[in-house]
Amino acid sequence: MLTIEKLSRNFGGIRALHRLDLEVQPGEIFAMIGPNGSGKTTLFNVVTGVFPPTEGRLWFNGREITRARTHEIVRLGIGRTFQNIRLFTRLTVFNNVWVAQRAADGRRGPRAERRRVDELLAFTRLGDKREELAGNLNFGEQRRLELARALATEPAMLLLDEPAAGMNYGEVRELIEDMRKLRQMGKTIFLIEHVMDLVMGVADRIAVLNFGQKIAEGSATDIQSDPRVIEAYLGGRKVDARNP
Amino acid sequence: MDYYVAVLSIIGMHILLGLSVYVVAITGQLSFGQQGFYAIGAYLAGIGTALWGIHLLPAVLLGMTAAGVMGFLVGFPALRVKGLYLGVATFGFGEIVRLVFLNVRYTKTIGGKLVGPNGAEGFRHVSYIYDRGFTQAQYLAVIYTAVIIVAGFVYFLERSKLGARFRAVEEDEVAAAMAGINVTAVKVFAFTLGGFVAGLGGALFVHYSTYIDHQMVTLPLAVSSVIYPMLGGLGSFWGAILGAALLIFLTEGLRFLQEFRLVVYGALIILTMLFRPRGIIDEAMVLRVRAFLRRQVAPSA
Numbered sequence: 001m002l003t004i005e006k007l008s009r010n011f012g013g014i015r016a017l018h019r020l021d022l023e024v025q026p027g028e029i030f031a032m033i034g035p036n037g038s039g040k041t042t043l044f045n046v047v048t049g050v051f052p053p054t055e056g057r058l059w060f061n062g063r064e065i066t067r068a069r070t071h072e073i074v075r076l077g078i079g080r081t082f083q084n085i086r087l088f089t090r091l092t093v094f095n096n097v098w099v100a101q102r103a104a105d106g107r108r109g110p111r112a113e114r115r116r117v118d119e120l121l122a123f124t125r126l127g128d129k130r131e132e133l134a135g136n137l138n139f140g141e142q143r144r145l146e147l148a149r150a151l152a153t154e155p156a157m158l159l160l161d162e163p164a165a166g167m168n169y170g171e172v173r174e175l176i177e178d179m180r181k182l183r184q185m186g187k188t189i190f191l192i193e194h195v196m197d198l199v200m201g202v203a204d205r206i207a208v209l210n211f212g213q214k215i216a217e218g219s220a221t222d223i224q225s226d227p228r229v230i231e232a233y234l235g236g237r238k239v240d241a242r243n244p
Numbered sequence: 245m246d247y248y249v250a251v252l253s254i255i256g257m258h259i260l261l262g263l264s265v266y267v268v269a270i271t272g273q274l275s276f277g278q279q280g281f282y283a284i285g286a287y288l289a290g291i292g293t294a295l296w297g298i299h300l301l302p303a304v305l306l307g308m309t310a311a312g313v314m315g316f317l318v319g320f321p322a323l324r325v326k327g328l329y330l331g332v333a334t335f336g337f338g339e340i341v342r343l344v345f346l347n348v349r350y351t352k353t354i355g356g357k358l359v360g361p362n363g364a365e366g367f368r369h370v371s372y373i374y375d376r377g378f379t380q381a382q383y384l385a386v387i388y389t390a391v392i393i394v395a396g397f398v399y400f401l402e403r404s405k406l407g408a409r410f411r412a413v414e415e416d417e418v419a420a421a422m423a424g425i426n427v428t429a430v431k432v433f434a435f436t437l438g439g440f441v442a443g444l445g446g447a448l449f450v451h452y453s454t455y456i457d458h459q460m461v462t463l464p465l466a467v468s469s470v471i472y473p474m475l476g477g478l479g480s481f482w483g484a485i486l487g488a489a490l491l492i493f494l495t496e497g498l499r500f501l502q503e504f505r506l507v508v509y510g511a512l513i514i515l516t517m518l519f520r521p522r523g524i525i526d527e528a529m530v531l532r533v534r535a536f537l538r539r540q541v542a543p544s545a
Contacts, residue, residue, distance in 0.1 A: 070421035086419040090527045095408045100423035
């Protein structure tokens with residue numbers, strides 16, 4: 001569904017991504033993990049056209065999106081949430097979702113559009129906050145509103161950038177539930193995450209990124225036993241917790 | 245009486261200037277160049293009635309359209325700069341327009357008078373409304389018809405999805421693009437609209453004053469145009485209207501203070517920026533008013 005070929009992105013002399021190959025299959029939950037600064041968010045920024053790649057090419061559903069602009073990529077069916085929440089804080093909750101809706105083919109009338117917004121707010125449990133300013137929501141609500149906004153573009157694939165960051169245990173459980181529901185709705189999910197419970201519990205496939213390069217890819221069990229992954233996360237030496 | 249008609253006329257035209265800044269500002273672009281569009285509207289509409297002898301309405305539409313087209317053209321380079329730099333760049337545009345009109349000579353002798361833009365002499369004898377026997381009060385009605393049309397348009401824009409998208413772009417361009425919004429189109433459209441509205445203001449002004457020259461469209465006009473919506477509030481188009489009315493009444497009412505009134509003016513602006521950074525009518529106030537109005541409509545709810 002999303003095909004990434006030999007993708008590199010440099011910032012000055014820093015290689016944030018280096019010759020990365022990746023394929024996300026339709027209908028799966030694909031997770032990417034990696035230490036801080038390994039290039040995960042940069043990857044999302046390149047995929048969504050926030051900045052162009054230095055090298056390499058990207059396709060989505062067979063269409064090349066390497067040089068496409070962000071809103072064009074969104075209209076092709078990619079939605080995204082941000083790691084550091086980026087809501088329209090001075091718009092109401094309702095309007096945050098409403099602005100993201102498109103009636104490109106005129107299929108939807110204004111009334112159907114509003115109904116759809118309310119559906120999405122109900123799905124993200126924000127129905128009673130409808131007329132509040134988004135800036136007044138609490139952290140968990142803001143994260144859910146970002147999800148509702150991303151869903152309003154009716155994406156086939158959702159890019160979630162550390163959706164569990166700052167969440168407590170109960171909220172992470174809810175998030176896992178939401179992700180399973182999204183998959184049942186037919187969405188493909190491409191996830192970046194630090195919270196290992198979430199990744200191991202929910203992802204069909206996992207890729208590990210380190211210094212902009214993919215060092216492993218496979219199921220949760222494959223990844224957990226991969227020596228290169230352990231090295232990347234825990235450092236060069238094997239550490240014994242009892243005898244440091 | 246004539247005095248109040250004059251003050252209200254000025255307020256009407258400055259409301260248009262304030263609204264032209266407002267529609268651009270709610271996409272996150274602060275323009276200090278709206279007086280340039282105002283000048284384009286004024287000169288072209290004036291040329292229309294005074295030199296070509298066309299009627300007021302087509303002349304005003306001509307000035308407005310020219311300013312709108314210029315707004316569209318300015319919208320593209322404006323995409324490249326933000327914040328203070330955009331302020332400086334747009335002011336640069338305003339100065340270019342001013343200096344062009346300082347140098348343009350296009351005159352005819354009509355009825356023994358030299359009519360038309362005449363360089364530093366300015367553009368005199370735009371006497372259409374006086375030739376046709378309009379009274380000041382009648383022309384006031386013309387001005388406010390235009391204000392009501394524009395304000396109504398902005399009201400509907402603001403409540404539409406496009407208006408919400410304007411504000412989304414203001415707040416976060418990356419997030420807006422990720423919501424599928426064509427940020428470039430929104431920003432250029434806002435500048436086009438701002439050009440039209442400022443051009444309309446200028447076109448009405450030149451027929452009111454019968455005269456315009458380059459000194460009328462300099463930095464002070466740029467600054468006051470920006471201050472109207474910033475003081476009045478960026479939460480609603482009412483802010484620009486309130487700001488223009490308040491500041492002009494204040495300027496008139498404080499004449500007894502002579503030059504000290506500018507101190508009051510400055511203090512007011514500083515206080516607003518300190519205590520209400522989004523102006524008097526900010527987004528939170530708009531929501532409170534809407535909630536209040538809803539309760540009035542449906543008291544049981």
